[in-house]
Amino acid sequence: MNKTALKKHYIFFVGETLPKPEAHLVQSTNAANGAANLGYSTVLVYPKTQIKTLNPVNLLLPFQPRPTPIELIKYYNLHDKLKVAPLAMPWPIDTLHYKFTNSNTIACKYYFPFHILPTTKLVHSRNWNFVKAAIKNGVPAIYEHHHHEDKQFEPEIINHPLFQIAVTVADTIRESMIQHGMPPEKVIKLHNGFNRLFMQRQPEKAEEWRNKLLQQHSHLVVYAGGLRQFKGIDVLIEVASEMPNVQFVCAGGNTDEVEHYQKLAQEKQVHNIKFLGYVLHHELASLLQAADILAHPHCLGAAATFTSPLKLFDYFASGTPIIATEIPSLIEFKNTSAIAAWCEPDNPKKFAEALQHLLKTHPRKVEGYADSINFVQQFSWENRAAKILSYVDKSLLPPLIA
Secondary structure (H helix, E strand, O other): OOOHHHOOEEEEEOOOOOOOOOHHHHHHHHHHHHHHHOOEEEEEEEEEEEEOOOOHHHHHOOOOOEEOOHHHHHHHOOOOOOEEEEEEEEOOOOOOOOHHHOHHHHHHHHHHHHHHHHHEEEEEEOOHHHHHHHHHOOOOEEEEOOOOOOOOOOHHHHOOOOEEEEEEOOHHHHHHHHHOOOOHHHEEEOOOOEOHHHHOOOHHHHHHHHHHHOOOOOEEEEEEOOOOHHHOHHHHHHHHHHOOOEEEEEEOOOHHHHHHHHHHHHHOOOOOEEEEEOOOHHHHHHHHHHOOEEEEOOOOOHHHHOOOOHHHHHHHHHOOOEEEEOOOOOHHHOOOOOOOEEEOOOOHHHHHHHHHHHHHHOOOOOOOOHHHHHHHHHHEHHHHHHHHHOOOOHHHOOOEOO
């Protein structure tokens, strides 16, 4: 068998140990999952750090694609076609803060050229150093870039014929990338997607959530996403104080963020808002379906111009009515009927008024509202992956295996 025939893998590299409750990791894992579902030999590669006792074989042969462990499947709602390859990083990697004890350096300088390269056909990553490593080693690459950064892109990389396409999720970031050297023809704006498991109706599990969360309250309003001030969590607490008969629930955030907002709600004597912390994605779908209304209370500010509405597509897939704030990154959805109500940002009183109205006009449907379910079909992760790969030279695509 010749050397070219061995090159079959579509590699998605994440520069952090998994799993973690971070939106960018949800995005990266689901992007890889979508490519795998198209039938490519897709491998999600990530460092596995803090290993003090290590089998030497894992250092000699660190790249060993294997079935995705059940922990990751449940955490990110993945399917069985995706493979993973955690790269063993022995102590003191990532404990001593030097360039050569950094797991990303090890992955790019050691693991990629000697172990990952031989069977890799295409690389896809939000990690710029890994993209550079791929191109310098003769492998075509796709770069994802979702936030503003004040850095110039290296001309020798972005103008290289193996640099296929850069993908972002907002026009403002695309313009910023062009200003920092990215050729306009090599960067596209493409929304994130929804996981198709969110579309499967789960009426029994949804009812379990309602029984658990509602108690004496009349309606259930759910927010799913990061617990940050700019995402409108402070606004949502104020809204909850205006609507004491409604139970508000926030799913997401790390331990510190949950504790901060629990304390803030207590200080404001708002007792009808609960913070569940990170909810595993195989449980999140039924929580979204359990809600009467889903809330998207984002604040104005810099983040509102580029925030990726990652949760919005899972919201759509649930079929639950949505109330959203009028921020720049969502305005393009305003001419659709998929979002049931709009409200100006940073205004708890207006949000509460719109929410009260929505509860009257959009009673909960166990089967969900067809408008949003039908609208979201176009935004599957599989469709997104296919669109990205349409920009890749056909001769550089990995072979389909299924």
